[in-house]
Amino acid sequence: MGTGILGIAVSGLNAAQAGIRTTQQNIANVNTAGYRRQEVLQSSQLPQYSGYGYIGNGVALDQVRHQYSRFLDNEVLLNQSQYSRYDAAATRSAMVDKLLGGANTGLNTSLSQFFAAVQEVANDPASSASRQNLLSAGQNLAGRFNSLAGQLRDYRTATNNEIQALTTNINVLAGQIAQANASIAQSRAANGQPANDLVDARDQLVEDLSKLVDVSRLDQQDGTADIFIGGQALVLGLSIYKLNLVQSASDPAAYDPAISQQSQRYSAVMSDPTSRVVAAGVSSLVNQVSGGELGGALDFRDSVLLPALRDLDRIALVTASAVNNVHRGGLDYNLAAAGDFFANPVAPQGATTGVLNMTVTDDSLLDPVGYDIALGAGGYTVTVLSTGTATTYANLAALNAAGLGFTLAAGAPAPAVGDSWRIADTARQMDVAITSTNQIAAAGAGSTGPGDNRNALALGALQTAALLNFSGGAFTDSLGAAYNKTVNRTASQAAQADFNREAFKTLRESAVDARQSAVGVNLDEEAVNLVRYQQAYQAAARTIQIASSLFDELLNVVR
Amino acid sequence: MRIDSVTFFTANLSGIRDGQSAIARLNEQIATGQNFLAPKDDPIATQKILDLGNRIASRSQYAANQTKAEITLKYESTVLTEVESALKQARALIAGTSPSFDTQSRSIQAQQLRGVFNHLLGLANSQDPSGSYIFAGDMTTTRPFANAGGGVPPAGAATAYAGSAATRAVEVDVGRRIQVSDNLNTVYQAGGGAGVDLLQTLDEAIVRLPVNTPPGAIGNQATLDGYIQTIDNALNALAGVQYRIAGAQTELADLKATTASLLTVEKNALSDLQLLDQASAIVQLKTRQTTLEAAERAYAMTSSLSLFSFLG
Numbered sequence: 024m025g026t027g028i029l030g031i032a033v034s035g036l037n038a039a040q041a042g043i044r045t046t047q048q049n050i051a052n053v054n055t056a057g058y059r060r061q062e063v064l065q066s067s068q069l070p071q072y073s074g075y076g077y078i079g080n081g082v083a084l085d086q087v088r089h090q091y092s093r094f095l096d097n098e099v100l101l102n103q104s105q106y107s108r109y110d111a112a113a114t115r116s117a118m119v120d121k122l123l124g125g126a127n128t129g130l131n132t133s134l135s136q137f138f139a140a141v142q143e144v145a146n147d148p149a150s151s152a153s154r155q156n157l158l159s160a161g162q163n164l165a166g167r168f169n170s171l172a173g174q175l176r177d178y179r180t181a182t183n184n185e186i187q188a189l190t191t192n193i194n195v196l197a198g199q200i201a202q203a204n205a206s207i208a209q210s211r212a213a214n215g216q217p218a219n220d221l222v223d224a225r226d227q228l229v230e231d232l233s234k235l236v237d238v239s240r241l242d243q244q245d246g247t248a249d250i251f252i253g254g255q256a257l258v259l260g261l262s263i264y265k266l267n268l269v270q271s272a273s274d275p276a277a278y279d280p281a282i283s284q285q286s287q288r289y290s291a292v293m294s295d296p297t298s299r300v301v302a303a304g305v306s307s308l309v310n311q312v313s314g315g316e317l318g319g320a321l322d323f324r325d326s327v328l329l330p331a332l333r334d335l336d337r338i339a340l341v342t343a344s345a346v347n348n349v350h351r352g353g354l355d356y357n358l359a360a361a362g363d364f365f366a367n368p369v370a371p372q373g374a375t376t377g378v379l380n381m382t383v384t385d386d387s388l389l390d391p392v393g394y395d396i397a398l399g400a401g402g403y404t405v406t407v408l409s410t411g412t413a414t415t416y417a418n419l420a421a422l423n424a425a426g427l428g429f430t431l432a433a434g435a436p437a438p439a440v441g442d443s444w445r446i447a448d449t450a451r452q453m454d455v456a457i458t459s460t461n462q463i464a465a466a467g468a469g470s471t472g473p474g475d476n477r478n479a480l481a482l483g484a485l486q487t488a489a490l491l492n493f494s495g496g497a498f499t500d501s502l503g504a505a506y507n508k509t510v511n512r513t514a515s516q517a518a519q520a521d522f523n524r525e526a527f528k529t530l531r532e533s534a535v536d537a538r539q540s541a542v543g544v545n546l547d548e549e550a551v552n553l554v555r556y557q558q559a560y561q562a563a564a565r566t567i568q569i570a571s572s573l574f575d576e577l578l579n580v581v582r
Numbered sequence: 583m584r585i586d587s588v589t590f591f592t593a594n595l596s597g598i599r600d601g602q603s604a605i606a607r608l609n610e611q612i613a614t615g616q617n618f619l620a621p622k623d624d625p626i627a628t629q630k631i632l633d634l635g636n637r638i639a640s641r642s643q644y645a646a647n648q649t650k651a652e653i654t655l656k657y658e659s660t661v662l663t664e665v666e667s668a669l670k671q672a673r674a675l676i677a678g679t680s681p682s683f684d685t686q687s688r689s690i691q692a693q694q695l696r697g698v699f700n701h702l703l704g705l706a707n708s709q710d711p712s713g714s715y716i717f718a719g720d721m722t723t724t725r726p727f728a729n730a731g732g733g734v735p736p737a738g739a740a741t742a743y744a745g746s747a748a749t750r751a752v753e754v755d756v757g758r759r760i761q762v763s764d765n766l767n768t769v770y771q772a773g774g775g776a777g778v779d780l781l782q783t784l785d786e787a788i789v790r791l792p793v794n795t796p797p798g799a800i801g802n803q804a805t806l807d808g809y810i811q812t813i814d815n816a817l818n819a820l821a822g823v824q825y826r827i828a829g830a831q832t833e834l835a836d837l838k839a840t841t842a843s844l845l846t847v848e849k850n851a852l853s854d855l856q857l858l859d860q861a862s863a864i865v866q867l868k869t870r871q872t873t874l875e876a877a878e879r880a881y882a883m884t885s886s887l888s889l890f891s892f893l894g
Binding site: 053054060116117120121123124129131132134135136138139142143145146147148149150466470471472473474475476480483484486487503504507508510511513514515517518521532535536539540541542543544545546547548550551554 | 583584585586587588589590596620621622623624625626628629632633635636639640643644646647650651712714718719720721722723724745746748750751752753756757759763888889890893
């Protein structure tokens with residue numbers, strides 16, 4: 024009986040101590056990311072039967088449990104992924120937006136100045152000042168194309184590097200999650216109790232991962248969590264399907280994330296998490312990834328960056344070929360037949376001397392990357408650079424009839440077997456071909472003196488002529504209007520990304536608030552718990568004192 | 583509702599952050615005077631701004647072309663007015679003489695006519711301020727009319743024309759061109775048939791007037807009447823050119839007025855789209871400032887709340 028009294032009191036002391044320790048743990052971790060508040064579950068111990076009923080046997084400690092809501096966790100993961108995605112896309116799109124639309128960086132000013140200079144030559148065709156002005160304006164326009172394309176290509180390289188860094192980080196996190204899975208399964212098997220702090224830390228890793236890529240999770244009986252990217256397993260228990268890179272199908276200079284077809288144990292991935300460009304053994308994830316920073320980087324690359332770069336190349340190609348075709352129709356200051364104003368966009372390769380002059384007939388059919396053209400004994404072989412498809416045409420007439428979106432005409436010197444040309448990166452390569460003001464062809468064919476301006480007038484007409492965006496059997500936009508459409512599309516996408524970022528920012532915040540409201544630590548609440556457990560401890564200690572005095576009473580009686 | 587301490591203490595943060603970024607943006611807008619700091623701020627307005635910008639740039643160039651065409655035409659018409667008065671002077675001199683006058687009188691008249699001849703030749707070889715011959719067709723670097731005078735009576739020296747028949751037009755609006763040069767050869771060779779040459783005719787009059795004996799001497803009034811007829815034909819042809827220039831000048835004046843008013847409309851539209859409404863921006867700034875202050879004050883007031891402060 025006496026031991027019973029002390030036993031109950033001690034169980035109460037223990038329970039109060041456990042409560043105080045758990046409260047202390049909660050207070051200590053108030054700022055720990057991913058920490059879920061813990062509480063002690065206690066129950067009354069199995070009572071003892073006596074003839075007059077059950078007598079209590081003290082308190083038992085059942086479990087230290089953390090607050091937990093899978094539903095709220097998933098809400099956070101989902102909104103976190105989308106917020107990171109649009110945040111990444113918005114930040115990057117804003118740079119391209121400012122680049123293309125800025126008065127000092129865009130194409131508009133240079134294009135207007137070029138055509139104004141053409142008009143000035145038409146006003147005063149023999150003036151060397153107006154010719155010099157046109158030569159400078161042409162160099163400025165080509166330079167603007169170069170720097171815009173150069174900047175966009177730098178962004179493409181930077182995006183490739185980012186995709187590599189992101190996939191490497193995903194591998195690192197996947198390794199850490201699988202490692203945490205291992206620890207959780209192990210401690211659970213050994214002790215039979217959930218390892219709350221390990222689970223919290225692992226779930227925080229999953230949340231960190233959701234910032235990089237949109238993931239879904241599947242919890243297993245042994246406490247491990249499997250992680251999936253768009254239905255494709257990334258982590259299965261202790262195994263990982265590592266992420267690597269493959270060359271993008273749409274652009275040879277861009278890389279897509281790809282997942283290994285073979286899994287590896289986490290330790291192997293953790294010792295070598297770097298994602299690398301590979302050719303086989305992986306499947307592309309470009310259609311599975313739709314969230315996280317990786318999703319945002321891909322969105323940006325595929326719907327903002329690459330289309331802008333391609334538009335710029337297309338506008339440069341049409342500008343150079345249209346200006347050249349008119350320019351060659353005129354006579355220079357000395358009444359000699361004129362050459363190209365801009366460097367021929369059908370660029371000769373190697374020792375090629377033969378000249379092919381291009382006319383764009385339908386820019387909507389042009390390959391986004393470009394073409395290689397080679398003249399062999401069997402005719403002209405055209406290789407489409409984005410697909411690698413090669414087709415040989417017996418002669419230029421056959422090539423021109425093939426509906427490629429452009430036609431070619433032999434210039435002087437005539438193309439010879441063995442010659443090859445490339446049409447690609449036109450904006451980056453654009454240059455002025457003429458070197459002196461005398462070479463500007465202001466005069467029309469058949470003119471007899473330098474006072475003729477018919478060719479300058481024909482060049483000037485290109486400013487407003489519809490030369491781009493072939494649709495419904497005709498070109499619809501001038502050079503300037505086509506560029507403005509590119510600016511507008513980029514701006515719309517950047518604005519959309521901004522809008523989505525704000526929307527998911529709010530959603531993420533409310534999901535985090537809702538989850539923290541359930542699982543987060545409230546210091547005032549812990550203060551109350553501390554007082555509660557302190558009082559329980561004091562009361563239990565008091566009962567020991569009472570048991571002791573009862574025992575003394577008994578001893579005094581028998582003395 | 584239960585709220586965890588971290589959320590409680592950081593709830594104000596997003597309000598403060600939003601307030602600060604809104605104020606930074608308004609500051610930048612006010613500093614630059616621009617409504618939009620990047621195209622993405624309003625993609626549709628941006629498209630309009632860019633299209634308007636292109637239109638204003640090309641219209642400004644057309645306005646410059648119009649001014650230059652006006653100057654060129656004005657220059658040409660001034661020269662042609664001089665040609666007209668010289669022709670009338672020559673006509674008056676020839677009409678005022680007669681084969682019956684004495685040798686001295688006829689010699690003086692011939693000398694006066696030589697002055698007019700030189701003036702007409704000089705006018706035909708006029709150069710613009712940049713040194714181009716304005717009546718040489720497209721051969722603007724070549725002196726077009728050559729006539730040394732002093733033919734052998736009864737013939738005058740023939741005129742050599744080294745220019746071309748081309749005329750020049752400039753673009754003064756989209757697809758609209760105005761001719762800014764004329765061919766003076768049609769006036770100087772306007773005798774009504776092939777080979778009739780104004781300067782040659784005048785030279786013939788000049789070299790024959792002082793001569794007293796055939797075949798050099800001007801025998802009868804009919805010869806003089808022939809000279810006058812040639813001058814009249816030239817005056818008629820000149821009038822045709824002058825009418826054309828006057829028509830072109832009228833067209834240009836109309837076009838300039840239209841271009842100027844369209845430019846004003848477009849520039850105003852561009853400013854409306856592009857420029858910031860300063861007053862409303864400053865009111866917004868004040869409002870944002872008040873909100874930010876409230877958020878900061880609220881943080882200061884609530885951040886020290888803790889039950890632990892009261893236990894002890």
